[in-house]
Amino acid sequence: AQTVTQSQPEMSVQEAETVTLSCTYDTSESDYYLFWYKQPPSRQMILVIRQEAYKQQNATENRFSVNFQKAAKSFSLKISDSQLGDAAMYFCAYSTNSGYALNFGKGTSLLVTP
Amino acid sequence: DTGVSQDPRHKITKRGQNVTFRCDPISEHNRLYWYRQTLGQGPEFLTYFQNEAQLEKSRLLSDRFSAERPKGSFSTLEIQRTEQGDSAMYLCASSSGTSTVGDTQYFGPGTRLTVL
Numbered sequence: 001a002q003t004v005t006q007s008q009p010e011m012s013v014q015e016a017e018t019v020t021l022s023c024t025y026d027t028s029e030s031d032y033y034l035f036w037y038k039q040p041p042s043r044q045m046i047l048v049i050r051q052e053a054y055k056q057q058n059a060t061e062n063r064f065s066v067n068f069q070k071a072a073k074s075f076s077l078k079i080s081d082s083q084l085g086d087a088a089m090y091f092c093a094y095s096t097n098s099g100y101a102l103n104f105g106k107g108t109s110l111l112v113t114p
Numbered sequence: 115d116t117g118v119s120q121d122p123r124h125k126i127t128k129r130g131q132n133v134t135f136r137c138d139p140i141s142e143h144n145r146l147y148w149y150r151q152t153l154g155q156g157p158e159f160l161t162y163f164q165n166e167a168q169l170e171k172s173r174l175l176s177d178r179f180s181a182e183r184p185k186g187s188f189s190t191l192e193i194q195r196t197e198q199g200d201s202a203m204y205l206c207a208s209s210s211g212t213s214t215v216g217d218t219q220y221f222g223p224g225t226r227l228t229v230l
Contacts (some may be wrong), residue, residue: 004156031184032214044117045157045221052216091156095216099170100145102207102219104156 004105012111023092032096040088118222139208150207
């Protein structure tokens with residue numbers, strides 16, 4: 001079975017601080033794509049960052065960056081200079097070359113405090 | 115540039131009734147996906163269309179579920195003889211299909227179904 005594990009159901013960070021959300025995945029495929037999605041309360045899911053597994057360089061998008069460790073099958077998300085608007089559920093997901101479905105973890109709820 | 119839209123946003127129905135949801139993907143996106151999300155869980159894949167062809171179906175998609183995408187544009191998801199276990203958020207997503215695999219999926223706001 002292919003799975004995604006997000007071991008932190010809830011995380012809290014103060015405004016302007018840095019927080020890291022963890023994600024591990026399990027796939028037998030050698031080529032795949034990794035994603036972090038953000039789902040604000042009662043709002044739709046939006047893409048935060050995307051990483052192609054064949055690329056060794058970690059993806060970055062402004063304040064968001066990932067630490068991709070392929071051998072360990074780890075894909076953590078770092079949010080720098082946290083803002084109140086970052087409060088949301090964050091989902092880690094991947095897709096493979098053998099299918100188009102996204103496989104999601106259970107999510108991490110991020111609380112940002114002033 | 116409008117995003118993915120879904121209709122209705124909320125649906126309350128009685129057990130045993132049929133319901134139909136609609137999804138309009140981003141214009142010119144040829145891939146369309148349906149997911150189901152229950153409380154406290156991540157979305158679970160239901161089915162996938164490439165243009166009008168339904169190419170992949172999850173085991174979660176029981177015989178009571180049917181999805182269509184006529185003419186490769188909007189899609190409908192129908193649930194027949196609803197059960198309380200069908201209560202969930204039904205999410206639609208679309209992607210451009212310009213790459214073979216791994217292209218970014220853009221999600222709609224979802225349809226929240228409550229079965230009484």
